[in-house]
Amino acid sequence: MCAADFGIARCAPKAAWAGPVKILRGEWQAGTLVRRYKRFLADVRLKASNKVVTAHCPNTGAMTGCLESGADVWLSHSDDPLRKTSFTLELTRIDGHYIGLNTHNANRLIEEAIIKGRLGPALHDLHPDREVTFEGGRLDFRLGSQAEYHFVEVKSVTWMEGKGVGRFPDAKSERAAKHLAHLAHLVKQGASGTLVFCVQHSGIKSVEPARDIDPLYAEALAQVVSEGVVCKAFKTQFRPPHAFVTKALPVHIR
DNA sequence: ACAGGACGCGTTGGTTGGAC
DNA sequence: GTCCAACCAACGCGTCCTGT
Secondary structure (H helix, E strand, O other), X not given: OOHHHHOOOOOOOOOOOOOOEEOOOOOOEEEEEEEEEOOOEEEEEEOOOOOEEEEEOOOOXXXXXOOOOOOEEEEEEOOXXXXXXXXXXXXXXXXXXXXXXXXXXXXXXXXXXXXXXXXXXXXXXXXXXXXXXXXXXXXXXXXXXXXXXXXXXXXXXXXXXXXXXXEEOOOOOHHHHHHHHHHHHHHHOOOEEEEEEEEOEOOOOEEEEOOOOOHHHHHHHHHHHHOOOEEEEEEEEEEOOEEEEEEEEOEOOO
C-alpha cells in the first residue's frame, strides 16, 4: 500500500511549518468505514483485499460529523501480539476534507512544531517535557526552565460546523475545563500558559468554543484568557502517511 | 545503571446492579 | 419500570518500582 495508490502526493506541502509526523505506522492500509461501535472499535473494509477488519478507535469522543459509514479511512498496523486489534483508525476523508481521528497525534504534531520553533518565540524548546504532573493535575507539555516555565495543553479539534468553523468541545467535558483551571492556576503562580487547538480537519478556517454544547467550558475559556492564558490554534495538513502543522488559525473566544 | 513489569491516566457510551 | 452510580471497554504513554 502506498500513497500513490490513492492519488496522494508524497511531498510535503510548501506551507508546512513543521514535521513531517508519520501518523500512519507499520503496514498501513486504506479502507472504507463499515461501522463504529462500542466506543473503541470500528469495522473497516480494506481497499486492498476487500476484507473487513476490526480497528481500534483511539478517539472515544463524540466525533460529531467525523465518522460516517462509507467514508474513506486510513489505518495504522501494529505487529504487537499483546494488542487485541492489529489496526488503529487514524484518518478519514469526508466531503473532500481530511480529518485526523487519533487524539494522540495532536500532541505529536504540536510537539514537532514546538521543537521546530514554529509556534512563536514563547513556545520554542528543543526538548519539551511531556505529560507533566503537578498538584493532582497533568498538562501536555512544559517548556523552559524553573526560572520561567511555560505550560502547554493541546486539544484536538475535528468538528466543523458551517463554512470552516471549528468547534470545541464536541461533547460536555469536565476534564477540558479542569485543564483550563490548571493553566490559569499556573499563570497566577507566575508561569506562562498556552492552550493550543490542534485542528485536525482540513476544512476548518477558524476555531470557537461550542457554547451550546458546553457553556461552562466556553465561560471558563473566556475567563482564563482574561487571566492571561494564551489561546492559539494551528492547522494540520495531511499527506498520508504524514501530517504537518502548516499555519495559525484565528480563535474567536466570544 | 539499566531493563522490564506493573500501574495510573485519559477518553465516554454501554452495561450492570441496586434503590425506589 | 425508572433512575442513578459504578464499572468496563482498548490502547498509548509516562512514571514508579523491582530485579539483575
